Amino acid sequence: MNDKKIKKMIIAALLAALTCIxxxxxxxxxxxxxxxxxxxxxxxxxxILLGPQTGxxxxxxxxxxxxxxxxYVSWAPATLIIKALTAGIAGFLFRRLQTVxxxxxxxxxxxxxxxxxxxxxxxxxxxxxxxxxxxxxxxxITSATLTxxxxxxxxxxxxxxxxxxxxxxxxxxxxxxxxxxxSIREWAMQ
Numbered sequence: 001m002n003d004k005k006i007k008k009m010i011i012a013a014l015l016a017a018l019t020c021i022x023x024x025x026x027x028x029x030x031x032x033x034x035x036x037x038x039x040x041x042x043x044x045x046x047x048i049l050l051g052p053q054t055g056x057x058x059x060x061x062x063x064x065x066x067x068x069x070x071x072y073v074s075w076a077p078a079t080l081i082i083k084a085l086t087a088g089i090a091g092f093l094f095r096r097l098q099t100v101x102x103x104x105x106x107x108x109x110x111x112x113x114x115x116x117x118x119x120x121x122x123x124x125x126x127x128x129x130x131x132x133x134x135x136x137x138x139x140x141i142t143s144a145t146l147t148x149x150x151x152x153x154x155x156x157x158x159x160x161x162x163x164x165x166x167x168x169x170x171x172x173x174x175x176x177x178x179x180x181x182x183s184i185r186e187w188a189m190q
Contacts, residue, residue: 008050012058015046019062019083024070030159039063040122040167041174043083044115047091048175055091060084074133082125090118108172115171119164126160127153 023039030036043063047055063083067076093114101109134149135141 008054012046012050012054015042015050015055016058016062016065018042019046019059020066020069023063023066030156032156032159034156034159036159036163036166037066038166038170039066040086040119040163041170043087043122044090044111044118044167044171045174045178047087047089047118048094048111048114048171049178050091051095052088052091056084056088059087075129078125078129078133082122082129085125086118086122088118089121090114093117107176111172111175112168115164115168119161119168122164123157123160127157130156 019039019042022042023037027035027037039062043059046059046062049055050058060080060083064076064080067073067079072079091114094110097110097113098107101107130153131146131149132141134152135145138145138148
């Protein structure tokens with residue numbers, strides 16, 4: 001394995017750990033027994049800095065461990081998939097759009113578009129998972145329990161939107177700072 005691959009693996013592990021920490025440490029409880037956290041900023045940064053594949057793995061694994069360590073073990077498998085998709089989509093769109101906006105005053109547009117697409121997947125993914133999970137926990141998936149699950153899951157949508165928008169805003173602020181650091185610019189966002 002060459003030095004560049006090793007460095008990318010180390011950075012991916014570091015970003016996974018930072019995603020886990022940002023999700024666990026800086027959180028605000030919600031009335032739906034969940035919490036709003038700053039981990040989505042790092043989920044998006046994983047996709048943007050590491051690219052869609054490696055970024056998806058780092059974001060998914062870091063977010064999954066945050067759920068496990070915080071006592072939300074039943075959410076961990078869904079979080080792994082949902083956050084990996086969020087980072088992967090954000091990273092893919094960022095990479096595709098950054099060349100279009102690279103020399104423009106609107107260099108933040110690829111971050112916003114990628115972030116919005118990724119966070120829409122996050123909101124929809126958690127809505128779907130919570131609706132099915134609540135229905136199954138009610139004694140089986142029937143039309144009545146699924147309806148109740150959908151109503152219950154809908155109450156979490158606004159909080160997930162706030163979390164996603166916060167992640168996008170913080171990413172828009174942090175990416176230019178990270179791009180200004182030469183050693184990061186060498187391997188990231190290319």
